[in-house]
Amino acid sequence: MTGRVAGIAVLAALLMAGCGGGDDNQTPVTPSDEPETAAEYTDRGWERFEVANFNGALSDFNAAIFLDNTYGEAHKGQGWTRLSQATSRNSMRGAVDSFVNGIINGENGADVLSGRAAANLGAGGTSLEAAIVDARAALVVDAEFVFTHRPSFNAVDLHLIDAFAKAGQADYSAALSTADLVLDSGIEEGNPDTWVVDETTYDSFIGAVLAHLYKLSEQFSG
Numbered sequence: 001m002t003g004r005v006a007g008i009a010v011l012a013a014l015l016m017a018g019c020g021g022g023d024d025n026q027t028p029v030t031p032s033d034e035p036e037t038a039a040e041y042t043d044r045g046w047e048r049f050e051v052a053n054f055n056g057a058l059s060d061f062n063a064a065i066f067l068d069n070t071y072g073e074a075h076k077g078q079g080w081t082r083l084s085q086a087t088s089r090n091s092m093r094g095a096v097d098s099f100v101n102g103i104i105n106g107e108n109g110a111d112v113l114s115g116r117a118a119a120n121l122g123a124g125g126t127s128l129e130a131a132i133v134d135a136r137a138a139l140v141v142d143a144e145f146v147f148t149h150r151p152s153f154n155a156v157d158l159h160l161i162d163a164f165a166k167a168g169q170a171d172y173s174a175a176l177s178t179a180d181l182v183l184d185s186g187i188e189e190g191n192p193d194t195w196v197v198d199e200t201t202y203d204s205f206i207g208a209v210l211a212h213l214y215k216l217s218e219q220f221s222g
Contacts, residue, residue, distance in 0.1 A: 037068075039064070041064035041074070042061065042071065042074045045060030045074070049080065049150075058081045058082070061075075061078040069105075070105050072105035072106040073107065075099070075102035076098070076099065076111065076112045078098040079095050079096075079119070083095040083115055083122075086119070086122055089124055092124075095119035096116055099112055099119060109142070110142040111145075113134050114138040114158055117132075118131075121161050128165040135162040139155060143155065156220045156221075156222070157222050159178055159182050163179040172189075172205065172210075179212055179216055185208075185212045187212060189205050195208035197212050198211075198215065
């Protein structure tokens with residue numbers, strides 16, 4: 001695995017770890033009455049999502065969509081839950097599809113755009129450009145974005161998605177410029193004396209940039 005691909009894989013894994021990872025043994029949220037409407041199933045889905053009961057959350061979002069396929073909030077919830085459970089590029093693409101359906105059905109806030117950005121990053125390849133576009137669009141909608149249902153995922157993660165996607169496209173200068181919005185690295189492309197991260201000197205600009213990105217993902221990704 002090349003350094004570039006490894007770096008992208010690391011961030012995708014860290015982002016998903018920050019998203020909770022899923023736990024089949026979580027105690028389900030059990031309200032006194034079973035939901036009857038798409039809105040009620042969606043509300044319970046978010047409650048389950050917030051305690052990392054992703055299987056239960058997905059079941060509720062799916063039930064909401066079954067009742068009303070035009071209920072955008074349920075598609076968005078399905079997307080975030082699929083993203084939180086994703087372990088492959090194909091499962092990331094499944095999350096992208098859910099977010100697309102949410103947007104088609106009226107969702108246009110930073111939460112749906114940021115989720116799709118993260119899923120596109122995980123999908124990799126030709127989806128990297130879409131990850132950049134979505135991350136920037138989410139920041140335009142809300143420059144101080146914090147995801148309501150997981151406050152640890154916020155505007156900093158959008159900058160990281162943007163930076164890692166650019167690195168995935170081998171545009172390391174642009175990746176560094178974006179990453180430096182989170183934390184200034186001091187790295188200069190034409191100055192080998194600055195290719196230092198945490199007191200380790202790297203023998204290439206690319207190596208230093210990837211090390212800086214890895215450091216930021218460990219420190220800040222939500």
